[in-house]
Amino acid sequence: MEFMVSIEIRTPADLDPERLAALQAAETVRARELVEQGTLRRIWRIPGRRANISLYEAPDATALHAALSSLPLFPFMDIGVQALAVHPVEQQPAEVAAAS
Numbered sequence: 001m002e003f004m005v006s007i008e009i010r011t012p013a014d015l016d017p018e019r020l021a022a023l024q025a026a027e028t029v030r031a032r033e034l035v036e037q038g039t040l041r042r043i044w045r046i047p048g049r050r051a052n053i054s055l056y057e058a059p060d061a062t063a064l065h066a067a068l069s070s071l072p073l074f075p076f077m078d079i080g081v082q083a084l085a086v087h088p089v090e091q092q093p094a095e096v097a098a099a100s
Helices: 016-038 063-071 094-099
Strands: 002-009 040-045 050-055 077-084
Touching: 002 063, 016 040, 050 063, 063 077
Parallel strands: none
Antiparallel strands: 002 050, 002 077, 040 050
């Protein structure tokens, strides 16, 4: 299944800067692991915000939750998830697509 995920990171203002830097470094490492595993398919940064939109692929919502909650900054994330389905345009019979 594919999921569109929106994430806004909201760290507390009083979070120790060294702890934040360590969390951000660990976040980068974990995100790259998810990319290598094929779970995190695409990610786009939203300019001017500590936010992103990403495309995840997972067998189901439980597996997606496990991937998201494995991110070191997870406790500070406001996350929105939308399950995606194939659009009918992409489900055209092969003979119709071949004739185009």
